[in-house]
Amino acid sequence: MSHKTVVNIGPFHPLQEEAEFFQLYVDGETVVDMDVRISYNHRGIEKLDESKTFDQVPFVVERVCGICSASHPLAYIQAVEDIAHVDMPERALYLRTIVNELERIHSHMLWVGLAGHFLGYNTVFMWAWKYREPVMDVLEVATGSRVTYANCKIGGVRRDMTDEQLRTIDRSCAELVGPLEMLTNAVLDDPVLHARLKNVGILTPADVKAYGALGPTARGSGVPIDVRRDEPYAAYDRVDWKVITAPGGDVFGKAVVRLLECFEAVKITRQCCDYLLKNPGGEIDAKVEAIPPGEGVGRVEAPRGETFHYVRSDGSNRPTRHKVRAPSFNNVPTFKASCIGLQIPDVAITLASVDPCYSCTERMCTIVDAETHKPMYNFAELVRLSQQKTERMKKEW
Amino acid sequence: MSEVAVTTTQADVPLTGFVGQVLERLGDSVLEVQKCVQLRGIARIEPARTVEVAEKMLAMPGCRLATATGIEVRDGIDVLYHWIIERSAAGEAAVADQPAGVVITLKVLAARPELALDSIANAVPAANWIEREMHDLLGANFRNHPDMRRLILDDSWPEGVHPLRKDFDQVADRPPLPPNQSPPDVESTNCTKENNKGQVRGTLPTGGRDKK
Numbered sequence: 001m002s003h004k005t006v007v008n009i010g011p012f013h014p015l016q017e018e019a020e021f022f023q024l025y026v027d028g029e030t031v032v033d034m035d036v037r038i039s040y041n042h043r044g045i046e047k048l049d050e051s052k053t054f055d056q057v058p059f060v061v062e063r064v065c066g067i068c069s070a071s072h073p074l075a076y077i078q079a080v081e082d083i084a085h086v087d088m089p090e091r092a093l094y095l096r097t098i099v100n101e102l103e104r105i106h107s108h109m110l111w112v113g114l115a116g117h118f119l120g121y122n123t124v125f126m127w128a129w130k131y132r133e134p135v136m137d138v139l140e141v142a143t144g145s146r147v148t149y150a151n152c153k154i155g156g157v158r159r160d161m162t163d164e165q166l167r168t169i170d171r172s173c174a175e176l177v178g179p180l181e182m183l184t185n186a187v188l189d190d191p192v193l194h195a196r197l198k199n200v201g202i203l204t205p206a207d208v209k210a211y212g213a214l215g216p217t218a219r220g221s222g223v224p225i226d227v228r229r230d231e232p233y234a235a236y237d238r239v240d241w242k243v244i245t246a247p248g249g250d251v252f253g254k255a256v257v258r259l260l261e262c263f264e265a266v267k268i269t270r271q272c273c274d275y276l277l278k279n280p281g282g283e284i285d286a287k288v289e290a291i292p293p294g295e296g297v298g299r300v301e302a303p304r305g306e307t308f309h310y311v312r313s314d315g316s317n318r319p320t321r322h323k324v325r326a327p328s329f330n331n332v333p334t335f336k337a338s339c340i341g342l343q344i345p346d347v348a349i350t351l352a353s354v355d356p357c358y359s360c361t362e363r364m365c366t367i368v369d370a371e372t373h374k375p376m377y378n379f380a381e382l383v384r385l386s387q388q389k390t391e392r393m394k395k396e397w
Numbered sequence: 398m399s400e401v402a403v404t405t406t407q408a409d410v411p412l413t414g415f416v417g418q419v420l421e422r423l424g425d426s427v428l429e430v431q432k433c434v435q436l437r438g439i440a441r442i443e444p445a446r447t448v449e450v451a452e453k454m455l456a457m458p459g460c461r462l463a464t465a466t467g468i469e470v471r472d473g474i475d476v477l478y479h480w481i482i483e484r485s486a487a488g489e490a491a492v493a494d495q496p497a498g499v500v501i502t503l504k505v506l507a508a509r510p511e512l513a514l515d516s517i518a519n520a521v522p523a524a525n526w527i528e529r530e531m532h533d534l535l536g537a538n539f540r541n542h543p544d545m546r547r548l549i550l551d552d553s554w555p556e557g558v559h560p561l562r563k564d565f566d567q568v569a570d571r572p573p574l575p576p577n578q579s580p581p582d583v584e585s586t587n588c589t590k591e592n593n594k595g596q597v598r599g600t601l602p603t604g605g606r607d608k609k
Contacts, residue, residue: 038526039549046534047561082437212461212523225461230483231436231498297437297479297500299463310466310479310502325464325527333526 004032007344009351022335022351029343034336049322054080054154054291054313057322061309062148064324067110070103071302072309072324073152078233079311080154080319082296089283090235092156094272097234098169099143099151100300101265101272105176106135107303108258108265111352112183115255118348119196120387124186131179138172141165156285163277170273173266180266184259192393197252200342201350204249207337212330215305216257217354221249227301239271251353291317302327304354328354345389415495419457419482426450431504438501444514447505451478451517451524454503459483462523463500467531469563473508474537478517478524507537516542534561536607557607565605 007024021040025033045064049057058073065072074096081088109132116124136146142165143149151157161169187193208218218225226243228236244260246253293315300307305327312321331354339350410430412420416438420427426446432439442450454460459482466477482499507514516539518525529548531537536559539545547554553575559565 037548042549044560044567047565047567051567209455209461210522212463225483227498229497231500295439295502297502299481299498299500306463306481308463308479310477312468321466321468323464323466329464329526330523333522 031339031342031347034339036332046322046324049319053317058152066147067107068302069148070099071300071307075298075300075307075309077152077154079296079298079309080291083294083313084288084291086155086286086288088286089156091282092284093235094276095157096152098269098272099149101269102135102139104265104303105262106132108262111258115352118352118383118386120390127183134172138169141168155288160284166273166276170270173269176266180262192390195393196390198250200251200346201338201353202249203334203338211334213334214327214330216254217331219245219257220254222247227299227306231299239268241268251349254353304328345385348383348386416499423450436499441504444505448515448517448520452520454480455521462521465527467535467537473506474512474535476505476507478503512536513538513540515540518542535559559605562605570604
């Protein structure tokens with residue numbers, strides 16, 4: 001008779017600010033079923049927003065996530081602008097695009113680094129994080145903060161960027177292309193990574209539709225959905241870029257999408273800087289008198305996928321209802337489709353491949369014997385198992 | 398087609414463009430069209446036909462469920478299913494010159510006192526979590542949901558208290574912490590039941606409760 005065990009991943013880890021609890025039901029080394037529990041740190045932001053004025057809410061939703069802190073306020077603001085029909089000044093659209101694309105670069109590089117670490121490629125981890133650092137610095141130069149940018153407001157942006165700041169951004173982006181190429185080649189040309197990531201954790205296009213998967217998780221399965229193209233906001237319809245997709249739906253596809261998207265983000269940012277340098281001056285915000293009663297939807301392509309905000313106004317100065325849907329809420333349940341049938345060492349990277357707001361995966365994890373309840377592995381050991389598998393493969397190659 | 402539009406919708410919002418075509422396909426399950434513009438549609442549908450409508454929507458090419466929003470209104474809980482229609486792969490457009498990035502919001506009212514609707518999670522897996530969330534936070538009940546366990550609220554949270562209800566006060570209605578999670582007391586390190594009673598923060602909740 002087979003010996004089934006439960007592998008608990010989570011919910012808490014002292015290094016992380018967020019918690020998520022995965023339970024893998026394993027038969028030997030193979031995952032046969034899976035369960036996820038979320039919301040160990042529910043902050044009630046939707047309820048809180050009902051007590052804030054329309055102008056205060058962006059600063060609250062900015063704190064929904066530390067990595068997507070440009071996407072959430074922008075999605076909220078677009079929902080409010082959907083109600084109020086604001087005519088945005090051109091310059092503000094480009095300024096919004098710059099911050100959102102810089103956010104995408106640093107988020108994707110963070111993912112590449114951690115994915116490298118999970119697989120035992122700590123050089124990739126260190127390189128990716130090294131080259132992510134200048135992006136964070138540039139964001140600090142441009143907005144005053146590495147994490148909470150507070151650059152958007154209803155009707156435009158709060159602060160303009162000087163020509164000097166724009167040149168700094170442009171230069172840093174240009175300098176990023178070399179390291180990005182090196183990282184991309186290192187990952188895409190490595191036979192061991194091909195063996196480790198190809199055909200692992202496959203998500204089919206049918207699953208993408210059924211689970212409503214978003215962003216690189218969907219595009220890695222060859223489903224070309226991208227809010228930036230489908231419903232262009234900010235300046236995305238004014239610059240030249242393309243939607244990156246990869247066939248296969250495996251972890252490798254998702255890695256390819258993220259790496260190549262960094263190049264597109266660099267391209268978009270540089271075009272925006274170029275436009276703003278050539279067209280100096282001008283308004284950065286439109287005057288918004290009051291928010292009329294109505295309901296609006298705001299969508300933004302965050303690094304992990306579409307961020308969806310719904311706002312209802314009753315004509316007062318506070319939203320009656322504000323719904324926040326982060327992309328991970330739709331992406332996390334896809335584990336049910338992609339993890340079942342995998343070996344335990346492959347689960348860590350498959351869980352990581354949807355980039356579930358990264359802090360959600362890197363946490364304490366214990367494998368408990370279902371019969372004796374005795375701990376067998378913790379998450380560090382799972383990562384070690386994953387790294388050992390790569391080592392073995394390297395030797396075989 | 399225009400006859401259908403006249404009989405099933407209010408005359409002041411004409412069904413135009415692609416959004417109008419999608420809403421027309423839903424037929425007489427649409428009770429009222431509230432908005433029908435280039436990229437946005439809002440319609441109220443018959444609660445009894447929620448699942449049928451969801452199946453029809455998901456079957457459309459490029460259509461996916463973004464999420465759902467629950468709102469407490471006077472007559473019950475309004476559940477808003479937000480569907481997004483995109484041009485997915487080439488040649489898969491539902492109609493010719495279909496615009497991209499259409500958001501169609503279908504409203505269903507879960508009327509008081511039952512606050513119950515049919516779950517669409519069996520037909521649309523993407524609705525699984527969001528229906529659990531609405532059940533936790535607003536107390537909407539979804540019939541035939543495959544897995545109606547708690548998603549957002551802690552297991553120790555009292556039954557029938559829903560924090561996103563309008564009458565739930567974040568401070569006054571906060572339930573007491575469970576005994577083993579009471580804040581540590583400097584004087585008594587050995588937590589007896591009596592000690593914990595003294596540490597309970599706030600009053601017993603009155604708001605956000607299911608009214609029987």
